[in-house]
Amino acid sequence: MALMKVFSRANLSFESGDGATLYDKDGKDYIDFTAGIGVNSLGHSNKTVKKAIFAQSEKLIHASNLYQNEAQEKLAKKICELLGREMYAFFCNSGCEANECAIKLARKYGATKFENKKYEIITLSNSFHGRTMATLQATGQDKFHPDCFAPYMDGFKFYDTIDEIIENIGDKTVAVMLELVQGEGGIKPLEVESVRKLARVLRDKGLLLITDEVQCGVYRTGEFVTSQLYGVKPCIITFAKGMAGGIPIGCCMSVGDWFGTGDHGSTFGGNHLAMSVGLAVLKKLEKLKKDGDLDKTIANFTKKLDKMVAKYPNLFIKRTGLGLMQGLVLKEASNLGKIYESAMKNGVLILKSGKDTIRFLPPLNISKAEIYEGFKRLEKALEEF
Numbered sequence: 001m002a003l004m005k006v007f008s009r010a011n012l013s014f015e016s017g018d019g020a021t022l023y024d025k026d027g028k029d030y031i032d033f034t035a036g037i038g039v040n041s042l043g044h045s046n047k048t049v050k051k052a053i054f055a056q057s058e059k060l061i062h063a064s065n066l067y068q069n070e071a072q073e074k075l076a077k078k079i080c081e082l083l084g085r086e087m088y089a090f091f092c093n094s095g096c097e098a099n100e101c102a103i104k105l106a107r108k109y110g111a112t113k114f115e116n117k118k119y120e121i122i123t124l125s126n127s128f129h130g131r132t133m134a135t136l137q138a139t140g141q142d143k144f145h146p147d148c149f150a151p152y153m154d155g156f157k158f159y160d161t162i163d164e165i166i167e168n169i170g171d172k173t174v175a176v177m178l179e180l181v182q183g184e185g186g187i188k189p190l191e192v193e194s195v196r197k198l199a200r201v202l203r204d205k206g207l208l209l210i211t212d213e214v215q216c217g218v219y220r221t222g223e224f225v226t227s228q229l230y231g232v233k234p235c236i237i238t239f240a241k242g243m244a245g246g247i248p249i250g251c252c253m254s255v256g257d258w259f260g261t262g263d264h265g266s267t268f269g270g271n272h273l274a275m276s277v278g279l280a281v282l283k284k285l286e287k288l289k290k291d292g293d294l295d296k297t298i299a300n301f302t303k304k305l306d307k308m309v310a311k312y313p314n315l316f317i318k319r320t321g322l323g324l325m326q327g328l329v330l331k332e333a334s335n336l337g338k339i340y341e342s343a344m345k346n347g348v349l350i351l352k353s354g355k356d357t358i359r360f361l362p363p364l365n366i367s368k369a370e371i372y373e374g375f376k377r378l379e380k381a382l383e384e385f
């Protein structure tokens with residue numbers, strides 16, 4: 001094989017998609033409750049996405065960051081409008097890059113705004129922040145730190161709870177980075193009151209709250225960002241996955257423009273294609289929210305999940321999550337792989353999260369019929385596995 005074997009791939013490949021339905025090369029259809037791990041926020045072959053790609057590619061795909069780029073300014077303005085705040089944007093191509101930018105930005109802030117240099121970033125033990133060397137070290141989960149990749153970067157600490165984080169904010173601490181809903185660690189929404197308390201503590205000390213909204217942002221949990229749902233105003237917010245409907249994008253938003261010229265950069269980041277598709281996607285999602293369709297879909301999907309928990313009390317402990325970032329927690333972790341396989345065989349795609357949670361990240365515009373069909377297939381998979 002010509003590919004590095006870093007992924008454990010299912011024996012399945014897709015040729016096309018339409019909405020929340022994918023087709024393999026034999027024409028067999030699958031209901032997609034994964035949206036490419038939260039990427040295809042408007043589903044597959046979406047008209048808005050296709051039109052934006054086509055229109056922009058007819059004009060210009062990339063011209064580099066050596067020149068003015070109105071498309072970046074437009075998308076940055078749209079993001080600020082949806083956040084309801086003035087912030088500065090840096091565009092890149094992925095979630096880990098957005099977090100790298102956040103980490104560098106926090107270090108610059110910590111080195112220049114205090115008498116003693118502050119550089120330490122605290123995260124949660126159960127977190128996931130990416131696969132680059134810095135974001136691996138920001139990721140608290142031990143399984144991401146095998147000895148073969150050592151030495152890791154200094155300047156990161158993790159604790160199990162927000163209260164412990166607050167207790168351990170030290171003289172070197174500059175920022176706390178959190179996923180408000182932990183995506184890879186088992187779809188765990190953090191407790192609202194603890195997050196608010198932490199935000200107050202950090203604000204009073206002049207330190208930074210960073211929310212990694214790579215997975216839980218861009219309407220995934222029902223609001224544009226999950227921090228709006230939590231009623232906190234992070235100093236830095238990172239985005240990626242769902243922001244451009246499948247075109248690679250990453251974005252770091254900050255209350256301060258602390259970098260100087262040359263401090264950071266990206267060759268591909270912020271190219272005209274990603275920016276115009278991102279803008280079209282955000283406008284479409286904003287409308288989906290304003291028209292009430294997103295909230296209806298969330299209510300419907302949640303009801304279906306609650307029904308599954310009620311119907312299979314010996315399989316599931318509970319539903320967990322917010323909006324269309326949901327999980328079903330299994331009583332027996334050993335069933336996770338088997339259910340995942342059985343679902344695939346029965347034509348519905350789900351994700352795993354943590355050791356014991358089935359994860360659902362459907363397209364945000366998934367139809368009622370697709371939700372109905374997906375859960376019908378999932379029930380069949382549960383009966384069979």
Ligand SMILES: *Cc1c(COP(=O)(O)O)cnc(C)c1O
Nearest residue numbers: 094095096128129130183214215
């Ligand atoms: C997926 C994810 C990342 C990493 O994003 P990549 O685009 O794979 O680099 C970082 N943080 C969170 C919360 C994620 O879910």
